[in-house]
Amino acid sequence: MSARPEALRAAARADLARLRARYPAQFRTDWPGRARLAALLAVLIGLAAFGYWRLDFSMARILHGLGRLGTFAVLMLPPSPEGQFWTFLHALGETLGIAFLGTLTAAVFAFPVAFLAARNVVPNPFARFAVRRGLDVMRSVDVLIWALIWINVVGLGPFAGALAIACSDFGALGKLFSEAIETCDKRAGEGVVASGGSRLHRIRFGLIPGVLPVLASQVLYFFESNTRSATIIGIVGAGGIGQYLTELIRVLELQQVAFLVLMILVTVAAIDWVSTRLRRAIIGPAAR
Template sequence: MSPPTPSPAEIAALRQRYPECFRPARRAHVLAGLAVAGLVALAAYAMVRLDFSAARLLAGLGRLGEFSLLMLPPEAGGRGWVFLHALAETLGIAFIGTLAAACLAFPVAFLAARNVVPNPFAHFAVRRGLDVVRSVDVLIWALIWINVVGLGPFAGALAIACSDFGALGKLFSEAVETVDGKAGEGVSASGGAELHRIRFGIVPAVLPVLGSQVLYLFESNTRSATIIGIVGAGGIGQYLTELIRVLELRQVAFLILMILVTVAGIDAVSGRLRRALIGGAAR
């Protein structure tokens, strides 16, 4: 049953009794207007500093159309098996890097979770350490590891592992913190130690979510492994940058199609696996 609608006389009485509640929120409107004006001014300043030009953009779009025509039809140039081997190397880099990051981040995530380690100093130190690691882009990690271990896919796998260690550590710790504590309380009430509470009360509940996050990052790392190959970390990105440099655009188009098909396939498979994991956890 819906509540009765107040009459105009009642509304007038309320306005007279509580005038502050019926005043327009002018301060909020002014602050919102100032925020929008500030964003517009900042965007305009950034466009001036970055030498943004609509004429150059239109001219560039025309040249982009010319390049697109030169990329048709895509062809392998007799190097199909070489490209397939490079693509498999890229997938290997993404797989090894993601797996290593997940294995390293799994135990660290429990140290960063408040419901596992209540000590605020330890929690703060681990969280800030993860922030430092994930604040460095995977391309920077690739340049660092190339200078440490040399060119090749090993440097690429290490770069992805370092970058994903920070990201997965943060995601895993947040997932652990959102777990319902009733199962862990039951383990503790039955005489279990703290390790038993984590092993039997937290890990089974959070494992499907962690698996879903790892699958998503593996899909993302397939693209990242292509990018870091451009700086010499192995994989198909190395061929991509060489062919772009010599303007072999039909072969570039062939490589791009290979990458698109591979990423689409991984997305379809990992999506099904993620839904199966989350669905199994919900049941």
């Protein structure tokens, strides 16, 4: 920093009393605001302390565990597939298949349902409320729980995983789609109605062209995040690379684990890159 700001500060310091008199609002202490902040911090810290005690955190355990993690990190080097590269690659393909099919199925089913949950399509608040809460129930059940349920129906394997992703994403996508439909510009729809179009015409020519790019971009984003969830769905036996990952972690084959994690990272990065490109192409540079 140059000398000039210092000089400015010194001048302000020397003149402090007059500055105080001239700008009382800037110098007044906001006691109620501070009290509220202090209370909020006290609650946050109190809860954290309670959690620390209740969940038996202990520094000794953490330090001990960190030491072991260090050992694991050394054991992970160098990452190597140890002859199982093709098995892993096949499992990775399965993972991508699960994510793709799950997202696609969810999108196909969520698309019509979302219109039923949108205020500007279904004016009846009760019908809308029912559809929305239904979507919320689907959404609030985690993918792994859905996977456990579907395993009971179609047996172990990737199919159950795809169904699980489809179910939980159906809820999430339905909600997002309906919000996109609600914020859609209504002038196009009004134009269609004014020139004699029916309600269906209004949806087909007034709403769908406006929302489709947004929906497509959301679906791509979900595909991206589903490639991540699909990697863990194998933990409960629903196919994909997660199955190998779990087994190898449990038997401490850490070099293979490191290799698998690297494969996942590379795949996810590649999918991210492709889908960001596609999203930009679909809705312009505003997509991020």
